[in-house]
Amino acid sequence: MCGRTGLSLDKEQLRCACRYRDKSLNDYVKPSYLTEYNDGKEYSPSFNIAPTDITPVLVSARNFQKDSDAGQRILKPMMWGIIPPWHKGDYKSHKLTTNNCRIENIRYSKLYSPILNNGGRCVIVAEGFYEWQTTIKTKIKQPYYIYMKQDFTQPVDDNCQPTSCHTTENVWENKRLLYMAGLYNVWQDSENKNIYSYSVITLESNEVMSWLHDRMPAILECEQQIESWLDVDNVPAEKALSHLLPAKNLEWHPVSTIVNNSKYKSSDCNKKIDLESKVKSSQKPLTEWFKKANKRKSEHEIDHDSVKRKL
Structure with missing residues (x-):
């Protein structure tokens, strides 16, 4: 499962980190950042993102801008935890746990199946996520921080912010980000205000993660996977789901239980202990x-x- 993530980059740093090859321009570009508030809340960088927090996710630009070329992307801030389309009243009162959706149930789910078939595919961007393990000796749930294997020597919990958005050959020079497949939906309140929300897709853990938990997020390890998942025009839902496999290119370390407090957002949340x-x-x-x-x-x-x- 996935109950907490971390993302400390600001909007411009995130646009640089999510740079991709636009085939229509035959060049690398930064995705646009589409600002629209969700119940008055906007994305704020945090080392401890919890359900109901707002985070930027990648979506196909054609889902929002019909004149966009296929393959173009945007970053859109959304709330973690899908609001059911049929819900009425205060969005906080639907009482369903929707921060994760199991890949095995998506095709048959009253909630997720229509969203999938209507092209509501997105990619949740994070630097890492947290998972808890109950140890036999202490019976205390020990949190771990999980992230992609890094291509440089700087520790992943060295939280010095990049001073610029420089790239080398269009490659982000800082921490390698983690991309999780998800579904998103737009819900309207009684005043016709839109609230965008998403769920992280999970699947059975492989040998890399099973020691920690029996579920893990559907992590997209390469650009081809990201491209296929976001291309709702040319890649059917069934084929897109077939591209979601347990990730292997992961690393982790134990962190302090201060991360248990969802209101605590500081940089020591992901520090190795x-x-x-x-x-x-x-x-x-x-x-x-x-x-x-x-x-x-x-x-x-x-x-x-x-x-x-x-x-």
Whole structure:
């Protein structure tokens, strides 16, 4: 599954990072950023993005601009967690968990099947996502940060912002981003205001991720996968789904449980921690347990003596 992501790039940095080859121009271009507010909320860079937060997603430009050429893309801020098309009233009150949608159920789902067939395919952009593992020893859910294997030596949790949007041969020079296949929908409230929302598609984990969780996001590892998923005009839904496979080119590291708090958005959310040191610091010396046992024994003896005196 996927319950938290991280994306610290601002709009212009994100446009540079999502640069793609426009076949109609035979050149590399940056996707346009289509601003339209969702219930007054706009995208804000964050190291701890949770459902109902607003994040930019990639969509086919033809879904919004009919005169666009096939293959052109835009970045559109949307809310995480699809609002069902049939829902009435406050969008927060639909009571369905829609931050993820299982690939096995999409074709038959009352919610997701019509969206898929109507071309509501999108790509969620992130630097990484978080997943939790329950350890046998401590029974505490340990969070991990998962991301694409990087092509340079800078640690992925070194959160220094790029000072510019320079590219070399049209390749983003900073952290390699993670692209997840998703579905999106536009919902209108009683005042005919549009709210765009999306769900992340998940599938069974492979040998790379099964040690951590039995589900994982449908991650698009190459440009061809991204292009096919977004090309709703030329790639049928069934064929597009066949391109969604468990990713293998991933890395991860443990992080602090501060990420459990969805309101905490700071850069230390994805910082690597030393699990061995954490376990040692949480383990009390044996002498501490003897002290506590002796203290309880002494207190019991005092109580027993006082009872004797009363008798």
